[in-house]
Amino acid sequence: MGLNGLTIAVPRGALMGETLDLLDTLGVDTAEVRANDRRLLFGEVGIVTMRPSDVPTYVEAGAADLGITGKDVLAEQTEREVYELADLGYGRCVMVFATVAGDDPAAEALRRLGVMRIATKYPRIAAAYFERTGRQAEIVEVKGSVELAPLTGLADGIVDLTATGTTLKENGLVIREEITVATARLIANPVAHKLKAAEIDELLARIRDAA
Amino acid sequence: MIDPIPSGTRDVLPDEMREIRAITEKLRGVFDARGYGEVATPALEYESTLARGDAAAAEPAYRLFDEQGNVLVLRSDMTIPIARVVATRYATSAPPLRFCYFAHAYRSVRPQRGQAREMLQAGIELVGAPGPDGTIEAIELLCEVLDSVGLDSYRVGLGDASLYPALLDVLGVPAAARAPILNELVARDFVGLEREIEGLGLADEASDLLLRVPQLRGGPEVLELPSGPAADVVGRLKRLHERFSRDVAERIIFDLGLSRSLGYYTGAIFEVYDGALGVPLGGGGRYDDLLARFGRELPAAGWALNVERLHIALVGEGERGERWG
Numbered sequence: 001m002g003l004n005g006l007t008i009a010v011p012r013g014a015l016m017g018e019t020l021d022l023l024d025t026l027g028v029d030t031a032e033v034r035a036n037d038r039r040l041l042f043g044e045v046g047i048v049t050m051r052p053s054d055v056p057t058y059v060e061a062g063a064a065d066l067g068i069t070g071k072d073v074l075a076e077q078t079e080r081e082v083y084e085l086a087d088l089g090y091g092r093c094v095m096v097f098a099t100v101a102g103d104d105p106a107a108e109a110l111r112r113l114g115v116m117r118i119a120t121k122y123p124r125i126a127a128a129y130f131e132r133t134g135r136q137a138e139i140v141e142v143k144g145s146v147e148l149a150p151l152t153g154l155a156d157g158i159v160d161l162t163a164t165g166t167t168l169k170e171n172g173l174v175i176r177e178e179i180t181v182a183t184a185r186l187i188a189n190p191v192a193h194k195l196k197a198a199e200i201d202e203l204l205a206r207i208r209d210a211a
Numbered sequence: 212m213i214d215p216i217p218s219g220t221r222d223v224l225p226d227e228m229r230e231i232r233a234i235t236e237k238l239r240g241v242f243d244a245r246g247y248g249e250v251a252t253p254a255l256e257y258e259s260t261l262a263r264g265d266a267a268a269a270e271p272a273y274r275l276f277d278e279q280g281n282v283l284v285l286r287s288d289m290t291i292p293i294a295r296v297v298a299t300r301y302a303t304s305a306p307p308l309r310f311c312y313f314a315h316a317y318r319s320v321r322p323q324r325g326q327a328r329e330m331l332q333a334g335i336e337l338v339g340a341p342g343p344d345g346t347i348e349a350i351e352l353l354c355e356v357l358d359s360v361g362l363d364s365y366r367v368g369l370g371d372a373s374l375y376p377a378l379l380d381v382l383g384v385p386a387a388a389r390a391p392i393l394n395e396l397v398a399r400d401f402v403g404l405e406r407e408i409e410g411l412g413l414a415d416e417a418s419d420l421l422l423r424v425p426q427l428r429g430g431p432e433v434l435e436l437p438s439g440p441a442a443d444v445v446g447r448l449k450r451l452h453e454r455f456s457r458d459v460a461e462r463i464i465f466d467l468g469l470s471r472s473l474g475y476y477t478g479a480i481f482e483v484y485d486g487a488l489g490v491p492l493g494g495g496g497r498y499d500d501l502l503a504r505f506g507r508e509l510p511a512a513g514w515a516l517n518v519e520r521l522h523i524a525l526v527g528e529g530e531r532g533e534r535w536g
Contacts, residue, residue, distance in 0.1 A: 062489015079321055081490070084400040185402060191484045191491065194368050194464050197428045 003046045004199035009067035011052035018090040025210045056080040065192035071182040083188040091184040097177040099157040106157035116156045119149030126159035147171040219320040219328030237359045247311035252292040258282040264291030265475045285317035293336045298505035306339020334515030341510040346479045349512040365485045370469030372476040374444040425468030475501045487527030
């Protein structure tokens with residue numbers, strides 16, 4: 001039981017609770033992880049915790065055999081050489097295109113200026129989306145509180161991930177388009193996927209049963 | 212004053228060079244003993260030459276113009292240059308031809324990823340030796356050189372580039388639907404693969420096979436599972452397995468989902484893994500159509516090891532100072 005001797009990168013933040021719940025059902029003792037907010041490495045149970053966007057980096061390098069992170073992170077880092085093994089179903093969020101309520105200022109900018117300025121933490125997803133839908137967009141990358149950008153005139157609209165839409169609403173923004181749905185994914189290092197095939201497959205089967 | 216060098220490139224100083232040389236000298240010794248003659252080719256080739264071998268091989272390379280306006284590129288591997296050499300300089304020689312090389316290859320990198328723009332490759336090309344004999348010789352030589360440098364716990368993942376296309380053929384998957392499926396496979400995205408396969412509306416059994424086969428990897432027992440549609444290709448892997456020496460057979464992980472990014476592979480493909488490193492140390496395979504594109508119709512197989520990664524794996528395995536240096 002447990003992780004079959006494998007190591008797993010666990011995302012801190014919104015996905016952490018359900019990820020630890022899943023690990024519990026697999027027989028991993030996550031009490032220490034839950035009790036300890038500052039410690040990052042829990043070698044005795046094979047868990048290392050980090051920002052969700054760092055999970056593919058550690059797994060690609062083999063610093064962890066497995067990892068759990070959102071599809072939004074993987075879609076933004078498509079060139080990472082990791083196996084995407086399973087859709088874990090939880091952590092459901094929607095990637096949306098939003099602007100301030102009322103007349104759509106992005107459409108207005110596109111019509112009069114030929115290009116709309118879009119603020120986002122996901123520059124590659126946003127650029128690909130507007131390219132795919134045939135609109136010229138100038139992507140402005142910000143690191144946090146994307147909702148601020150259209151309120152201050154930095155951008156005409158935003159592309160961001162939302163679970164409930166509450167933060168958008170509180171900032172007077174409305175969803176104009178839904179781009180894609182993101183859920184938590186299990187990923188694996190390509191070398192571990194071969195060298196520890198039996199351990200990974202057995203764990204994967206138990207994860208599928210638990211889901 | 213500090214003059215920077217391009218990201219992904221590096222200077223090699225005597226301490227490191229001594230260790231790299233210790234590795235390459237051992238490899239050279241094995242190549243010599245097995246009759247593989249060392250060749251060197253220019254780092255610059257005409258773009259049209261590389262593109263003839265494989266469109267993807269020419270794409271990410273570094274381009275420049277010569278004095279006449281011809282487009283030159285830095286080679287991204289040694290297989291295509293050696294295919295050119297065989298067709299032009301050995302046009303009438305009787306096969307098989309055996310070559311080895313130690314050469315730098317060039318790839319483009321993503322920023323801030325710690326990827327190498329320039330990498331030292333050591334490899335062989337065995338031209339005019341069809342499978343299974345040629346494949347066995349190439350893989351046994353690969354294991355012999357890895358043993359010679361004292362790499363302890365490596366494994367060779369072995370699959371076949373024609374396996375999945377054959378499966379799609381037999382199950383009657385329309386040509387238009389194949390590109391997205393193969394893309395998910397190359398991207399190693401089994402969630403996406405499942406979505407694409409379900410979209411085909413095949414019978415449950417066929418969908419299950421398409422999804423399950425690329426996830427099969429392990430000992431020879433994985434070759435027992437997918438009977439039926441992929442039988443020819445799996446049979447070919449089985450025959451290889453029966454003929455490997457015991458030491459080599461123990462190193463093999465059969466991997467029915469293995470795919471390699473270069474487009475010229477036609478049959479067996481393989482990659483080298485070591486627990487000390489999260490990325491493959493190298494790989495290769497059969498490319499029975501490539502030489503014909505340069506005017507000599509000869510089957511061929513070859514492989515390349517990334518010498519710097521091999522060095523890291525050796526250090527990681529804790530062999531440093533014991534076996535060399």
